Amino acid sequence: MSVVAAAPARENLRRTWYAFSRNGGSLFGLGIVVVVVLLTAFAPWVTPFPRHARAFTDFEHASLPPGGSHLFGTDTIGRDILTRVVFGYRFSLLLGLVVLSAAVPTGVVLGLLAGYYRGWPETVIMRVTDIFLSIPPLALALAIMAVLEPNLQNAMLAVSVMWWPWYTRLVYGLVSSLRNEGYVQAAQIVGASPAHILLREILPNCLPAILTKMTLDMAFVILIGSSLSFLGLGVQPPDPDLGTMVADGAKYMPDLWWVPVFPGLAILVIVLGFNLLGDGLRDIFGVEV
């Protein structure tokens, strides 16, 4: 550890990149994520029929099978599925980003407090966390959606509510062991404030694990989000969402098989990308999440 820390930053970077690039899967995952992010960022310019992203009808070209100018075919009202898939990624990524930016800071702060301050903060925070953790994610999201109006905002809310406890537990576990480290005790002895110790001594050492978990969680949040949409509890038509598109297309099976299958594969691809990337990060950081 000390050797690594003493090595120059560039050497560190090279070592990390070497470990990362030796794993073909992680590179592939990184590639997928980069391509999808670029596609969504420039969606209006790179998709063949940007107008098809929302409400639009063109019955002359309805229900076309894949091929020709519609690579993934068209749906029952004539919208280009490829276009809608790319725009659908926007909602997937948005959901992932919003959920993580709400859940991660909450979970991390609570985990830091519970891990550092023994006594009642620990008991209260961890007890509540355990209750959330003992319920499978999708079930909890369903329970929350049960009482809220089904739309994107509420889906984000529901998924965020069920996600923060995982970070609390992760950080809690890390802090519990880090607080006994020599450098933390040294900081305490010289009279550093708890805020300094938590933010400058402990938090930086938790970052690799948090970052890795966030990458893997992008995959799972997107999965859960698309599942909620599939059940009609997430993004509402006419906005293009991959889960909604699958549910919609499932009604026209097996004749219009391309309507549900391509959005379904699209979910698979982005989830695969974040998953492989996260696995790669986990390997090079050597963290357990």
Place this chain on the structure above:
Amino acid sequence: MLLGLSLLIFVIARVIPGDPARIALGPLASRAQIAALRAQMYLDEPLPVQYAHYVRGVVRGDFGESLYTHRPVTTDLHDLFPATLELVLYAGLLMVAVGVPLGILAASYRDTWVDTLVRLISLGGVVTPAFVWAIVLMLIFAYALGVLPVAGRLSAGAVPPPPVTGLVTIDALLDRNPATYLDFLRHLVLPAVSLALAGVAQAARLTRASMVDVAGRPFIEAARAFGISNARIALKYMLKPSLIPTVTILGLDFAALLGNAFLVEAVFNWPGIARYGVQVILRKDLNAIVAVVIIMGLFFVVINFLIDILVGYLDPRIRLRQADEAA
């Protein structure tokens, strides 16, 4: 935990804007009807009193009447839960019976093509949502190949066996009716496989990771140095310690199958509680929602309890500690 879950649902149900009675009765309800329902649901009482009523109902197994089916919620659950339970049990069985051996195989032939293959399969399982599997499998086996039925629990015209347990498999066996049994199995294959795939993948990954972790421990090197055969090391010295973390997480995964059943039942038109759950959620049928959530919670509690027992059996350190505490 159940208490926490029920409290959570209660709080969310009460803090959201809008009058539950009005939502339940719809925009056309009269003022008097709403007032009556409010009184019936104790909505005019203070919150702690409301909660007390709610808990008392739950404990007595009385969830009131569903506003969707207009039947007692308990009756609905009684009719629908066995179908879901059966689906989840078979999927869970698949998850353990296929996933764990795959993980052992991958760890034993680590860094060979066997390992790569298992990792690819499990990656596919982990990254694909259950409903996508359901649709793809349905397209292939039910439509394209036509070897398995498309949807439902039994063929049209098939006479269900006399309900004893509510689980068709067991009832058909009790009824000595192999035809029904096979018919049911044929209907079960696709939903159970779609539901189980993510779990199989997870189980294989976990088992592999755990075995690989254990393989690096000194006691495994020691066992090799003592000349214990590779097969015995894998199946005895590595397997048991590595099952301890695996079992704990598999328990959570098993419970999660119930959540994913929502997705699979929707595709296969499976007459279970999950499909019912989605309907009542969309209709804001509070009584039924509470019942569905409580049933799911109960399922998790039971699973967690069984897992604790199993882990205690596997891990002497936990067993000995429990014995010490009891003494």
Place this chain on the structure above:
Amino acid sequence: MPREMLLDIRNLHVSFTGYRGHSRVLNGVNLTVGRGEKVGLVGETGCGKSLTVRAVLGLLQPPRARIRGEIWFAGRNLLALPPGELQQIRGREIAMIFQDPMAALNPVFTVGDQLLDIIARRPGGRPSERAAWARAVDILKEVALPDPERIMRAYPVQLSGGMRQRVLIAMALVNEPALVIADEPGTALDVTIQEQILQVMRALVDAKRTSVLLITHNLGVVRQTTDRVYVMYAGSIAETAPTADLFSAPQHPYTQGLLASVPKLTGEGVPRGIDGMIPDYLNPPPGCRFAPRCQFAQPRCQQPPPWVRVGAEHDVACVLYDDGSRPSAERAAPSPIPLPTGEGTDEASGLPSNTAPAVTRP
């Protein structure tokens, strides 16, 4: 050498490939153990002691580890044996006593379960269940464990560190192997417990005339236990001699430094370390790997050091002795540092294990 050879390691090289390149850790190790002989292998942490014995047992896994050389054991080259045959030798003819008793026993099986699995491999066929149990109880008695029947049914977590170390000794010796490799037994334990453990081990191997290869960085343990010693530095053997000779007349500058770094019980003299650090295995110095730290280093050290006989069974890998004049052990080479000599002047068994030679001086 007059003795019948049991283990003969010839020119053993082991290397690993990492991201920065190829690290050549073992660089031509030569080592022999005769029948009934007790041999010590000393050196600082990271010098390749453990790697050497793991290569003997076939515990290094290709393709990660690249192994070259020959390891002859009772007439067979272990490196050329198929894995199945090597497994037959492990635990029956060569056994190993592991260093960390806390980690080397499987936590989820009883001691009896693990011991019986080893007894089932006894040469000459699997014994009956009752005979195996009786054998297990016997060996636990031999390592001086009280109430063996209870220990058989106990899980490792229920035993103290000292008891577990005895169990590990019992496991290694139960099938009466010809060679026991002891990897710093008892180092993880209290000094007094460690001494008891070593006594038990010595008594057992003496009674059965078992050959021993003892790895340690504790010179006191070597002195008490072994007949002959190898000193290892950075992946090769620096010096070998009968134990008494090595302590009275060390020849290699590294051995001299090693002995000088041990504090004496009498308090005279100041223990000194050896300047510098063990070299980088990725990029080792050409020739003698000790040269960069050696105060007698000279241009010739850029060549691989010669292997020079300086006394009876006393060999040293150093150019200082390569002038044909064969300095005797008494002349003892240029030796500006006080050597620990004689009885009772240096550490005996009672020193804490952390008096191992200091590697560096800050």
